[in-house]
Amino acid sequence: MRSVKLLGVALTTLIAATACNAAEIEIGAKAPDFTAKGVDGKEYGLQSALKGSDAVVVCFTCNKCPVAVAYEDRFIDFAKQYADKKVQFLAINCNTSEDLAAMKQRAEEKGFPYPYAYEDSGDAARGYGARVTPHLFVVNKDGKVVYHGAFDNSTNNPTVHYVASAVDAALAGKLPEVTTTKAVGCGIRPKRQ
């Protein structure tokens, strides 16, 4: 009886640890590379994005989640605003229930000024610990994660702009004031390993 209880406690801790303590990569850790196929047919990844950039924003997003869709205009504005500061915004979709054709259509409809790429093994999401869409990771020039979490503090009435602040800090060679927030949205469903 007692050993069953101990096992239960151990299992609880394991599951609680993976499910509720951020599965995300630690602040200051090296952001993992990945390979994703863009809707334009080209390949995208972190290392290639870092070349010639002073910061990279890796944004796990998708076509169908209304929260992610609600943020599209904000992503577009951000990407345009920061393009001439050598900041690369990269949108990655890991949901295996969606497909490249639908993504391509969305990208064209909205005129995404950033790459929108598909990574259906789920390895990219695993590497970063991305669990929902949208879930954003700001990577500095040295390839280190300086922020992860939500784009801003509210789907409806944002007043605090976490990613923009984090990118500004990264460009100035500093850590942002807020390094992690909770990413609100739809759970990512990648392939089972």
Added chain:
Amino acid sequence: MGVRSTQGRAAWSLMLAVAALFVGCDAGVESPPPTTVAASGDEETSAELSPDNVALELADGSLYKAKLESLHGQVVLVDFWATWCEPCTENFPHIVTLGQRHAEQGLAVVSVSMDELDSEPQVRKFLAGQNARFLNLLTRFGASQQSADEFDTAGGVPLYKLYDRSGALRYQFSQFPEDFDNGQPLEAIDAKVAELLTENAP
């Protein structure tokens, strides 16, 4: 309890047969058939849930904790969902059925919607259609950091929390495969619910 159960079962079977005629009328999300099983032991009623009479309360973290405390002694499965979350709405019927199946053993289901306040009509409509005869909460703070903090979630939906009879949080499930041993979330939930119901069963 013996006599009431037998009568209960007969009435329930009849209701189920009648209700089976109506299953599948809703386009889109599948609903479990209406049932007259009453968890609290009240007299059975065949009244359909409507958006107006579905039990829904606006909630913050304090109310959530208070509700959980009032359920001590039962195993509590909390379903964090939103009308805008497709996997959430797809899984919902399974959760409702799970609640019905294990009600007598002491499983309490609580749903917490992360919808915006002005989506309350849609939330009510969905819950009524799902025959959600358990406690339903709607966050006061919409899809925001504050909601995630108040209810101590990581921010994404769906999320399922499972508390044991003493009120301790024992398991959490997202739908990321690694969070449930690379299996299926609903199967994992079923298994853990069964486990906690037999643990320290009264």
